[in-house]
Amino acid sequence: MYEFFFVLIPEYMPFLLQGALVTVQISVLSMICAISLGLLVALGRLSNLRVLRAVLAAYVEIWRNVPLIVQLLVIYFSLPQLGISLPGFWAGVLGLSLNVGAYLSEVFRAAILSVEGGQKDAGLSIGMSRVMIYRRVILPQALRIAVPTIGGYFIALLKDSALVSYIAVNELLRHGTIVISNTFKSMEIYLMVAMVYFIISFISARIVAHVERSLTPAYLRVAQAQA
């Protein structure tokens, strides 16, 4: 106990926190890419272009049905064979973005479809174009509907990013294993890694909840108050 708190933590925590910084960076970057990708894929799947719809549907199905760790390994070890050599960090960002993007596209699609229908007809019936209707009517509502789910996916991504330690990204878990290979204190170090993940994740969840509240627009607050 004494050793854990007064020797191991002061000695190795700074190194673990360096890894934690990379965990946060890779998660935030991947999330930004995944949101953009997911929204574009959702819009593409709702378009009139049949080929595009089929290609995007295939992407979503494939990425949702292969384990994330396998996707990361394929990207990290296969792309160099095609002459594309990505450093571990960027391979990780690519892998996580493609994976979460596939899930988020379904979130966006559902949110958009929940607004479509009547309000789209109403927009059309006063002469608005499809682009206008999406920009002014559907997306402002759909994006807000999607916010809580996106927040949930971000928390999940923070934790799933531990998998990129397998492709040599020096993030939190990998820094932990490096320390363990030097000290053989696996129980204590893994415990420290777990504590750091918990703290990052817990704080992020609070931030997400706050963002969610501040993004809830007046029209939804009245609807909720009356429900």
Next chain:
Amino acid sequence: MSNALSPLPISASPKRKPEEGMDPMSSNKSARLSIVSEKPQQSVAPNPAEPLLTVRGLQKRFGSHEVIKNIDLEVSPGSVTFLIGPSGGGKSTVLRCMNFLETPSAGEITFAGERLCHTEKGRLHRASDAVLRRARAQMPMVFQHFNLFAHRTALENVIEGPILVLGRPREQAVADGRELLRRVGLLERADAYPAQLSGGQKQRVAIARAVAMEPRLILFDEPTSALDPELVAGVLDTIRSLADENRTMVVVSHEMAFARRLADRVHFVADGVIAESGSPDEIFDAPKNERLKQFIRSILH
């Protein structure tokens, strides 16, 4: 028979005569005229005999299901046309084909001198999206389920079209929009969101949103069918005050007393065709078609 057909308070008085006090829109005539007079009502059709909207040989299939078999109708400027008939007979689909919310399977539709679609050698040719959008902006629709933009206040719902589609300056759109809300009796609710409005209030906002387009024709798709009974009268009053302004309207409705009082022409739509057309008196007092007789008997119960 006419009494039996008129269970609503809008029954006995002669057609198209505004009733003072009952009508939220007639309370301030000068203000109403100020908006109306800006509208090119007279120039709607250069030749008043020429129909504003013509539908010829309209057909609509959903898969193998033929909802509209063959429909011809004309809407002359300043007239009120009612489509009545049994549910599933195709009335709403006719309406939705007029503004291309549904693309017809075949037929020809001409609106304000512009051909929106025609059929040649069995193929439907539709006008460009730009032409269709322009036509839609001049014949907005009022829906059964209101379809207000949920994230916009009542006023924002009304000014969206004028600003975005008609390119009106915002201040003018707001001023006109507030005046329209006042006329439908909802000025004090201008900043309320749809979720805060009753069904009847929502529908009156939706009507204001349609009128704000300064349309040549307004389409009503069962505007009172989704309302609680006590809210129906307010919406009907609003629609009637539009008829009092000689606006051109096509109304799909189950409110027979209302149709009788307001309509210039009634079309009975059943099984995808217009089974009988005529003046309200002809349709309700002297129906010839068997289905129509049966329909009128059934609604008298």
